[in-house]
Amino acid sequence: MEEPDSTIPLLERAKDRFNYQESKRQANIERIATHAMNELPLEVSDEPVDEDWTARFFDAAKDVSSDQMQQLWGKLLAGEVAKPGRYSQRTLETLRNLTAAEATLFTRLGQYTFNDGSIASEAIHELKIFSYGELLTLQDCHLLDARADLVCTCDEEEEMTCWNKALRFAPRADHGHIPRIVEFSAYRLTLSGIELLRLQQHQADSMYIDTIGRIASSYGRQMTVSDR
Numbered sequence: 001m002e003e004p005d006s007t008i009p010l011l012e013r014a015k016d017r018f019n020y021q022e023s024k025r026q027a028n029i030e031r032i033a034t035h036a037m038n039e040l041p042l043e044v045s046d047e048p049v050d051e052d053w054t055a056r057f058f059d060a061a062k063d064v065s066s067d068q069m070q071q072l073w074g075k076l077l078a079g080e081v082a083k084p085g086r087y088s089q090r091t092l093e094t095l096r097n098l099t100a101a102e103a104t105l106f107t108r109l110g111q112y113t114f115n116d117g118s119i120a121s122e123a124i125h126e127l128k129i130f131s132y133g134e135l136l137t138l139q140d141c142h143l144l145d146a147r148a149d150l151v152c153t154c155d156e157e158e159e160m161t162c163w164n165k166a167l168r169f170a171p172r173a174d175h176g177h178i179p180r181i182v183e184f185s186a187y188r189l190t191l192s193g194i195e196l197l198r199l200q201q202h203q204a205d206s207m208y209i210d211t212i213g214r215i216a217s218s219y220g221r222q223m224t225v226s227d228r
Contacts, residue, residue, distance in 0.1 A: 035074025152186035
């Protein structure tokens with residue numbers, strides 16, 4: 001790091017630093033706004049975005065210089081404009097504290113998430129998709145609850161959807177009476193995680209779905225899969 005030029009008065013150096021910082025922030029905001037314009041749907045709500053939310057958004061977004069993260073912020077802004085109230089201020093703070101690497105990790109997790117925000121933990125571990133450290137990172141980011149005692153439940157008549165696949169779990173014909181309620185070990189996204197998942201689009205991982213089917217069979221369930 002170079003020594004400050006002492007021939008330039010302190011106030012002038014402060015002004016130069018301020019101008020540089022603010023011009024960089026303005027450029028960041030404008031790039032995010034451009035991404036948002038590109039993501040806006042054809043129809044948006046007539047309801048205005050909450051002023052406090054808008055102030056919090058731009059205060060957080062002004063220092064985002066990574067193109068990857070600017071695209072996420074742009075998608076989030078477009079979603080809020082289209083439907084105000086879609087993203088909470090708490091979620092803005094969660095995204096504000098994410099690094100690009102953590103956002104990439106969360107995108108990986110998104111592919112294995114069901115519509116209710118659950119992830120089949122037994123299948124995740126069997127396939128060795130995530131390390132223990134990666135799961136802890138997602139917890140520390142306030143995106144995931146990875147406690148070992150969590151479960152996901154649904155009625156056997158209900159569908160569970162994982163992106164483009166819908167799953168049903170009926171009792172196996174060769175198995176005795178089992179409860180109507182299907183229950184399996186699961187991790188769960190936090191509320192902020194669920195909101196940020198709306199920024200993603202995936203195709204369900206076939207090995208993950210097949211593994212869930214094998215696990216369900218061991219519990220006396222026959223899984224059927226259909227396209228959505």
